[in-house]
Amino acid sequence: MSGTVYGIGLGPGDPELMTLKAARLIGEAKVIAYPTLAGGESFARSIAAAYIPKGTREIVMDVPMTVDRAPAQAAYDIGANAIRSALDAGEDVVVLCEGDPFFYGSFMYLFARLKRDYAVEVVPGVTSVTTCAAVAGVPMAARNEVVTILPAPELVARMEGGHPMDVLHGADTLVVMKLGRHFARVRAAIETAGLTEEAVYIERASTPHEVVLPLSQAPEKAPYFSMILIVKGADPWL
CATH class of the missing domain: 3.30.950.10 (Tetrapyrrole methylase, C-terminal domain)
Known part of the structure; x- marks a missing residue:
């Protein structure tokens, strides 16, 4: 059976503003995915860092912030394909998203690519x-x-x-x-x-x-x- 995608809202930056559900799912994760900007550090990962278990496999999506949408769309295509591979292998994937996934959140772009073929659960976060x-x-x-x-x-x-x-x-x-x-x-x-x-x-x-x-x-x-x-x-x- 395919794995499940969890879109996790992490809140605005203070790790203590994460929900209990978000912290639990991250702590149980075998595979996590998250965006970075221009090869830099991921703000989303920094919020969740204390909860990520050792040995967790990480899918890093380098998403350029440009006026032209095509480079970012391509980055989400690549990220979604990597997540698909994990899901098809029966692994759940926890996707980290600062703020709330559906309030200007990066996760919505992955959701659009994956929702028709896989089970997806969205965990809201503090905006x-x-x-x-x-x-x-x-x-x-x-x-x-x-x-x-x-x-x-x-x-x-x-x-x-x-x-x-x-x-x-x-x-x-x-x-x-x-x-x-x-x-x-x-x-x-x-x-x-x-x-x-x-x-x-x-x-x-x-x-x-x-x-x-x-x-x-x-x-x-x-x-x-x-x-x-x-x-x-x-x-x-x-």
């Missing part, structure tokens, strides 16, 4: 969004408030289309993710919208390198693992 709200001490939404989650590249695209203010003013709470090289333009749009005082900047939440600051005090550059929370606090119970 970066909820973690950032927690470390910033900012409740995100109450009662009927609307939360909009927007990747920074999409906000920049809307700026280029001439409609950035629609999204900035259209939600009770706005989360802007994946800042990286787009940070300066996102920050400028928020300032133009008059929302800087409501904005909190967070980078690498829950890790030893965590930074939480009012947006007005944020550094000039931001890493990919950073976001801005804009909470307007419209709930009348306040």
Whole structure:
């Protein structure tokens, strides 16, 4: 019989934010798989490192982060084929994914390639969004408030289309993710919208390198693992 694929959400970085189920499955794993960027160390593996048994076979997927999707798609094709070989041999495969597998998670690309032929179980994880709200001490939404989650590249695209203010003013709470090289333009749009005082900047939440600051005090550059929370606090119970 074929093995089972487990897509494991590891949470945002602090190993103690992994679920008990994630820790158990990793601890029982004979084969694990995980992505790396440009041949570097894997953030996902670093979160799970203390739980990986000695002797576990590791499938490493080197996934380039480029605007062109073709190189990453090819990397996931190669990774999926390696996982297939293990599954066909009757081995279960635990796939490590920082955050949640189905919330901007890398696992979804493997899921799409494997779900028709193999048993797949997805183990959800704590998301970066909820973690950032927690470390910033900012409740995100109450009662009927609307939360909009927007990747920074999409906000920049809307700026280029001439409609950035629609999204900035259209939600009770706005989360802007994946800042990286787009940070300066996102920050400028928020300032133009008059929302800087409501904005909190967070980078690498829950890790030893965590930074939480009012947006007005944020550094000039931001890493990919950073976001801005804009909470307007419209709930009348306040």
